[in-house]
Amino acid sequence: MYDLLIIGSGPAGMTAAIYGKRAELNVAIFEKGAPGGQVLNTAFVDNYPGFKHASGYELASSMFEHVLSLGVETKFEEVIDVKDFGEYKEVITTTNSYQAKSLLIASGTVPRKLRVKGEENFIYRGISWCAICDGALYKDKDVLVVGGGNSAVEETIYLSSIARKITIVQNLDHLTAEKSLVQKLKTISNVEVLYEANVLEFKGNESLESVIVKHRNEEKEIKIDGVFEYIGLIPVTHFLKNLPILNNQGYIQTNEFLETKIPGIFAAGDVIEKHVRQIVTATNDGAIAVQSVLKYINK
Ligand SMILES: Cc1cc2nc3c(=O)[nH]c(=O)nc-3n(C[C@H](O)[C@H](O)[C@H](O)COP(=O)(O)OP(=O)(O)OC[C@H]3O[C@@H](n4cnc5c(N)ncnc54)[C@H](O)[C@@H]3O)c2cc1C
CATH class of the missing domain: 3.50.50.60 (FAD/NAD(P)-binding domain)
Structure with missing residues (x-):
């Protein structure tokens, strides 16, 4: 059983993977496409601290290299369902199913x-x-x-x-x-x-x-x-339809600790109900969510 499973390897998911692994959690991250998420679809990024002018590809690759350097388990599988069994959560992909004590959803958005x-x-x-x-x-x-x-x-x-x-x-x-x-x-x-x-x-x-x-x-x-x-975004939450954690626009509702209504299920990044959807706010969420995961696991 994993301590933490992360769905999505955009900036939110990758940050959570880094913080989780450094806190010695047994963590794996799922990605259905390529690591980097929407950053890969961005020509250039001029507002991420430390990178005055980076291509989206460059920034996404640096983040993923950081994740790999820590030995985070990366699974290139699409998550199609998530089940809550109280003490443990189950993630079902197109090819396998996995169990974990906690789950972080960082599946982002797609363009409208x-x-x-x-x-x-x-x-x-x-x-x-x-x-x-x-x-x-x-x-x-x-x-x-x-x-x-x-x-x-x-x-x-x-x-x-x-x-x-x-x-x-x-x-x-x-x-x-x-x-x-x-x-x-x-x-x-x-x-x-x-x-x-x-x-x-x-x-x-x-x-x-x-x-x-x-x-x-x-x-x-x-x-x-x-x-x-470029007329807006749609949250990627279709695989969560059985969980009562979405608002009426399909975004995940969380509190300031990035906890959803279901104990042990957390969410971070563009997929949550929030005002500013940027790389820096996604990475911020990933870091905060892992502190909440640690508190939950060690309770
Ligand atoms: C054109 C464009 C330009 C932008 N420019 C900037 C900018 O200059 N500066 C800035 O700060 N922000 C910019 N942004 C916004 C920024 O890219 C996002 O805020 C950020 O990528 C959000 O990160 P995230 O991790 O929450 O989600 P995402 O980046 O959307 O990543 C989510 C990941 O989850 C994966 N995923 C989804 N569903 C599943 C599933 N079921 N199973 C497995 N994997 C799944 C996706 O494939 C994706 O890789 C831009 C966005 C766009 C579209």
Whole structure:
């Protein structure tokens, strides 16, 4: 039986693994994709202390190397169910099941889709949620970015050195990204922002060719080679449907000690109900959650 099983190897899960292992817990971490989580989908990170300007890949790799250097057991398996048996918890993956005294859920979020006409036809055939993964496909081409928050502006800045022109479609009359990013964006000449605009439809044949946008009172068709959507997040909690720990938006409810309503089940990072979803807040959660795990196990 493990002391602690961690679901998700993003910044929250990896931090918890480091703190857990250093506290001599028998700990394992599950990952269904690649270690790093959303950080891997981030072109650059300028706000994580100690890294003035890191690529997402670089930061994620450093964290994972740290985890491996401590000898944390890493299981590349997708968790599909979690059961609470009081004194112990069971984690069921697509291939195995495991038992532990405690469980930390750090499964993060996935990007929200626009859900407008034509979108399903062009997923990964013109529509993407990851500029660092797919940006190179649009060298010297025209790209549309949907959204106006930090992710949309950061990724636009990244794409601006690859694409010919980028049009940002933002539903509000201003960008909500932090000031320094907005200032940087203003210095870039191949970016146009359409405020109070919404994408209504994606059009094309084999791949995406154009987008219908409603800009204030005018509907227009914009010829485009690719679209990147950054319009929000959805918590990854479908595998927890049998546990009464979610709010009505699917985020996990915790207290300040990162405890859920179920003793022995903790949660950390973007997957919890919180105000600021960033790498530094995810790592913060991972560290706090392990202190609560230790208290629970040693009670
Ligand atoms: C485009 C973009 C740019 C960003 N830029 C910045 C930035 O510049 N600075 C900053 O601080 N933050 C940035 N963020 C936010 C930051 O990436 C997140 O806040 C952070 O990654 C959250 O960490 P996490 O560990 O909670 O979750 P995640 O990073 O989402 O990691 C969760 C992990 O859990 C795994 N997982 C999920 N379900 C299962 C399952 N059932 N079984 C096994 N594994 C599972 C996932 O595969 C994933 O690896 C950005 C985000 C995006 C999308």
